[in-house]
Amino acid sequence: MSMQAASTQIASRAAAIVDEMKALEGPLLPILHEIQEEFGHVPAETLPIIAKVLNISNAEVHGVVTFYHDYRNHPAGRHVLKVCRAEACQSMGGDAIAAQISQALGIGFHETAKDNSVTLEPVYCLGLCACAPAAMLDGEVIGRLDADKIEEIVREVRS
Amino acid sequence: MTVTIYIPRDSGALALGAEKVAKAVAQEIETRGLDAKIVRNGSRGLYWLEPMVEVATEAGRVAYGPISAKDVASLFDAGLASGGEHKLSLGDPEKIPFLAKQTRLTFARCGITDPLSLEDYRNHGGLKGLENAIAMTPADVVKQVTDSGLRGRGGAGFPTGIKWKTVLDTTADRKYIVCNADEGDSATFADRMIMEGDPFVLIEGMTIAGIATGATKGFVYIRSEYPHAVATMQKAVEVARKAGVLGVNVMGSPNAFDMEIRVGAGAYVCGEETSLLNSLEGKRGIVRAKPPLPAIQGLFGKPTVINNVISLASVPIVMDRGAQHYKDFGMGRSRGTIPIQIAGNAKHGGLFEAAFGLTLGEIVDEIGGGTVTGRPVKAVQVGGPLGAYFPRSLFDTPFDYEAFAAKDGLIGHAGITVFDDSADMLKQARFAMEFCAIESCGKCTPCRIGSTRGVETIDKIAHNIEPEKNLALVTDLCNTMKFGSLCALGGFTPYPVMSAINHFPEDFRPTPVAQAAE
Ligand SMILES: Cc1cc2nc3c(=O)[nH]c(=O)nc-3n(C[C@H](O)[C@H](O)[C@H](O)COP(=O)(O)O)c2cc1C
Ligand code: SF4
Ligand code: FES
DSSP, X not given: OOHHHHHHHHHHHHHHHHHHHTTSSSOHHHHHHHHHHHHSSOOTTHHHHHHHHHTOOHHHHHXXXXXXXXXXXXXXXXEEEEEEOSHXXXXXXXXXXXXXXXXXXXXXXXXXXXXXXXXXXXXXXXXXXXXXXXXXXXXXXXXXXXXXXXXXXXXXXXX | XXXXXXXXXXXXXXXXXXXXXXXXXXXHHHHTTOOEEEEOOXXXXXXXXXXXXXXXXXXXXXXEOSOOGGGHHHHHHTTGGGTOOOTTEEESGGGSHHHHTOOXXXXXXXXXXXXXXXXXXXXXXXXXXXXXXXXXXXXXXXXXXXXXXXXXXXXXXXXXXHXXXXXXXXXXXXXXXXXXXXXXXXXXXXXXXXXXXXXHHXXXXXXXXXXXXXXXXXXXXXXXXXXXXXXXXXXXXXXXXXXTSSBSSGGGSSOOBEEEEEEOOSOGGGGSHHHHHHHHTTSOOOOOOSSSOTTTXXXXXXXXXXXXXXXXXXXHHXXXXXXXXXXXXXXXXXXXXXXXXXXXXXXXXXXXEEETTOBHHXXXXXXXXXXXXXXXXXXXXXXXXXXXXXXXXXXXXXXXXXXHHHTTOOOTTOEEEEEETTOOHHHHHHHHHHXXXXXXXXXXXXXXXXXXXXXXXXXXXXTTSSHHHHHHHHHHHHHHHHHHOSSHHHHHTHHHHHHHHHHOGGGGSOOOXXXXXX
């Protein structure tokens, strides 16, 4: 598929999403969530499409996308691992666990592995504070992280 | 008779392997040809025992835990289906001291019922509060909530009924009920547990709020870190709509009320109410200046009740049993019960709902059982990332809004993180500043810039660079942040920082040269 064809396809799919959701009260966040769900990130070329239909400026849409930690401007790896770095997890050795994970995956936080297998992100609390240290792999929650569980995670993202 | 086996689908239980347990149980039921069904309930909140499996027997419920998938076959061999003895037997769950000592009003059904069965909800006292509210005038509903003494459980402790009265008294063509389910504070999971374990109680509470104030539309704003809560709430809203609990004629009355579930996008500051409203409107989550109060000009400029999940989920019991029943629990101006969340390095971590008034020491040492690591408790942080660190010497502080404020702390959303003696309080103070820098909405300078300077200055202290001078600088900075910030993110970050400095000065002292040279 040529770059241009891909881009046209993104545009038409994005237009359909915006059209479908524009009647919601305060539709921008739901639209951006849906777009990210569809493409794995919020492609730059979708911003003017959203802006036009919602009758707001490109700058406003851009401002919203960049404000929130969740929205990505480029795709993540095949897996996304979010490791909690907040206090309750710290109290259970979360910092050391985070360092071990980072080392096992060979990447730092906010980085994606070269083979694109996984993106490592910090998260500040998953509501699993009585099961600390905690993480979330592709939406699956994991509590009481230890060496065995880290090994399991690494195996899963590499497979 | 079909045997019912309860296996939680609560995120905490899932994080500890409940899904694998459920699969193994289903497998055993099938291969053994048993007449049994599985109900995926919420959690009772005893996380050191999760996944906790319960069986309904003729003599009542029997619990087992913590169960892993490999225990399941032996549990069935031991006669799990009829409550048989096993090394993981816990007996009657309600007799486990951690549960037996609680006063469960808001969490009365959590972990007991099928979260998505409206029938189960009704059979356990659900919807009575709403029925009562429908039969009353809005002003009387507001009065009952006011009289109960219920104060906002989201952190600020503002009286719920007074907020509702402002919305009731403001005329407008449209009003909103917004539920703040952003629950971003570390150590808190009560909102998540209710949404996953008893979603109808939140729907009922929001509907009562709608009827009481004349609002016809509700939004639940749930953080994106809670996918399971989002899914359960969405399903529960559909069930409630189908059953006519939500819709143009709430439970057959002339009142209209419906609601939508919305998902946040990973910004801690969106838990601040005006930032949340901006986010719902599709804007950057920047904090708004007050006035105008959201109760007068809130979502889309309309009068809006914005309340925390637990505040709203506590309303049905108030409307069911009456204001006095609720008010009879508690102490001073802190009335009713509060779901205390014991987190971090606690032996018995979990949710403990109790009347206000327990001392911090009772909560940490007796109920929480001290640390998991078995080392002495050094500090506890109460109230999330903006809450103070308490040393043992303040463990006689009773759990009460005013008592905590008097000790330069706050109850916040009632999360308590336990730290053992390996904690480095300088590191914790640094993290508080770092967190503020990461999550600042950027509107005011003390918060946006001050937090970054705070991190740098604490780093200097850690590296022995003019420690006395830099300590004075941090104190100064904290004062500027406290008084110069628009919201509590910048304004309260000084609490964890200054409490760490004041209560644990030894961690901020220059390391003796001999040791440093090691
Ligand atoms: C930075 C910040 C984060 C907050 N996060 C939450 C939150 O996650 N949940 C919540 O209910 N209140 C949170 N609050 C408090 C809300 O601003 C507000 O007081 C609350 O939603 C009011 O509801 P209540 O009266 O029922 O407590 C936060 C406040 C600040 C300043
Ligand atoms: S204190 Fe911080 S988070 Fe609050 S309004 Fe100011 S900059 Fe925004
Ligand atoms: S602090 Fe890590 S899950 Fe809450």
